[in-house]
Amino acid sequence: MTEKLGSSLIVLGAGGVGSSVLEQIIAGSHNFMRSLGGIVVVDSGHLVLIPYDSNLGAVNEEHLKLVLEAKRKVVDGKRGSLGSLRDRLDIREIGELWDYINKEDLAINTLPTEFSNSESGKKTQDALTARIREPSPFLLANHIPISVLYNILAMQEGAHVVDASKSAFGKREYYQAINMVASSNCVDYDPNGAIMGPTSAFAVLRWLTEHSIGIKSVRAILNGATNYILGRAKEISVEGALREAQIRKIAESDPTADIEGYDPAQKLRVIGNSLDLDVHPKVSGIDDKHRGIDGVTNEYLQKIRDNGKLKLICTLDTTTREAIVRPEIVSPDDPLYDVDGTQNAIVLTLDQKLRLIEPGNLDIIRKKDTTKPEPDILKMLLSIYRHTTTISANGTSTVRVTYPSLSEGHRVYNHYKIQFVYDPRRNQLIIKGPGAGAAETAAALLDAAYATLERRGALVVPARKLITL
Numbered sequence: 001m002t003e004k005l006g007s008s009l010i011v012l013g014a015g016g017v018g019s020s021v022l023e024q025i026i027a028g029s030h031n032f033m034r035s036l037g038g039i040v041v042v043d044s045g046h047l048v049l050i051p052y053d054s055n056l057g058a059v060n061e062e063h064l065k066l067v068l069e070a071k072r073k074v075v076d077g078k079r080g081s082l083g084s085l086r087d088r089l090d091i092r093e094i095g096e097l098w099d100y101i102n103k104e105d106l107a108i109n110t111l112p113t114e115f116s117n118s119e120s121g122k123k124t125q126d127a128l129t130a131r132i133r134e135p136s137p138f139l140l141a142n143h144i145p146i147s148v149l150y151n152i153l154a155m156q157e158g159a160h161v162v163d164a165s166k167s168a169f170g171k172r173e174y175y176q177a178i179n180m181v182a183s184s185n186c187v188d189y190d191p192n193g194a195i196m197g198p199t200s201a202f203a204v205l206r207w208l209t210e211h212s213i214g215i216k217s218v219r220a221i222l223n224g225a226t227n228y229i230l231g232r233a234k235e236i237s238v239e240g241a242l243r244e245a246q247i248r249k250i251a252e253s254d255p256t257a258d259i260e261g262y263d264p265a266q267k268l269r270v271i272g273n274s275l276d277l278d279v280h281p282k283v284s285g286i287d288d289k290h291r292g293i294d295g296v297t298n299e300y301l302q303k304i305r306d307n308g309k310l311k312l313i314c315t316l317d318t319t320t321r322e323a324i325v326r327p328e329i330v331s332p333d334d335p336l337y338d339v340d341g342t343q344n345a346i347v348l349t350l351d352q353k354l355r356l357i358e359p360g361n362l363d364i365i366r367k368k369d370t371t372k373p374e375p376d377i378l379k380m381l382l383s384i385y386r387h388t389t390t391i392s393a394n395g396t397s398t399v400r401v402t403y404p405s406l407s408e409g410h411r412v413y414n415h416y417k418i419q420f421v422y423d424p425r426r427n428q429l430i431i432k433g434p435g436a437g438a439a440e441t442a443a444a445l446l447d448a449a450y451a452t453l454e455r456r457g458a459l460v461v462p463a464r465k466l467i468t469l
């Protein structure tokens, strides 16, 4: 018999992001192998239970490696299934999941993003909806995306949720329903991975809201693939840049959602709904016939070359609620001009001034007398970016985030950089950094998970027998 000591981590989904989460746990992220009471991994058909093993003093690493190997194996173009491990590990049917989620567990949701009602998943939706205790009329009358239902049900069992899926922002009512369930069950819901996860953009938006600092407008680059393609097209060609992006796995083999602007429009909707604005972004193109960067040719880029850089820009006016995604020529004095490659950026124009920060090393500032009132931006940096941060000058800071890499074979970078700038003249907060990437997103999700479990004192809960073998 194995006794569970701390909270369990429930990894909902084991595709690109979910597998990276497992990989980084195995590689030692936050010492989770030793501080968790167990790990439950879920795919579309099954779940696997990997409890804390008191003989090992940790979750069994070999079992986690078997799961990772199975989910990374592609047979006939299809990802391997947890069911294939039935003879070697404790595999259960997906419907049993709710028996293994308990109070103070933490679910990392890496299920697919769905905004509209999908008929194909209707049976699963109905089965999950039937499990909701006291469902609101809205939840009963609508087909709710599966990943939203998973969030609600996990929180109903008392688990906290860190979300990578954007489904919660498909409709304002989804996000409201999730927040209501979180508050009535006294658990945390953190959609950290839904928008520029590695850069913690959501945490910045939330921090501003909690401190009653209004956002007048948002301008952003929210799609790394199109930003990369537009930048490289000037050096090679539009076609060559797209091919290169696909080879480097920056763009999907079917790049329509990026090229035609649907992906950044979804992300702009996430920002709008997170600010409690019901936003439906329009996507336009370089002419009436095209959308996004579709229709941008080498000749077009040549023609506009002297006027600035062409970028796919997302704009939201929070007063009129007008939201648009369109290609724009940006000039060198625009804060989005220098956003290159796969980088994303968000420029928030605020309704009040923030105080500036003195240059210095954040680690040292953190250790100083905490009774001294801190300038506003510094408070934000301290609460959101828990990593070493060097504040170079006048509200500019660079946050270096590190996470472990398991093997050279995988595309796991061991650090990335976030740039954080406050421009007092325009009263703008500018955040630049990676917007996606399975490994970077996984690192951000694990960081958010750790912060929640640590805050709740849930990493070491003695003698709770939740999973037994």
Ligand SMILES: NC(=O)c1ccc[n+]([C@@H]2O[C@H](COP(=O)([O-])OP(=O)(O)OC[C@H]3O[C@@H](n4cnc5c(N)ncnc54)[C@H](OP(=O)(O)O)[C@@H]3O)[C@@H](O)[C@H]2O)c1
Pocket (backbone or CB within 6 Å): 012, 013, 014, 015, 016, 017, 018, 042, 043, 044, 045, 079, 080, 081, 109, 110, 111, 112, 113, 124, 146, 164, 165, 166, 167, 193, 194, 197, 435, 436, 437, 438, 441
């Ligand atoms: N990739 C990125 O860089 C990135 C960045 C930020 C946010 N996101 C978001 O993160 C989420 C995951 O992305 P991804 O690239 O990892 O997707 P993915 O590779 O398609 O993985 C999705 C996982 O969810 C599982 N799943 C699907 N339907 C399920 C169901 N009904 N019940 C249980 N499990 C189910 C799949 O199971 P099977 O393995 O059995 O198919 C798979 O393991 C998406 O919402 C995406 O928008 C991704």
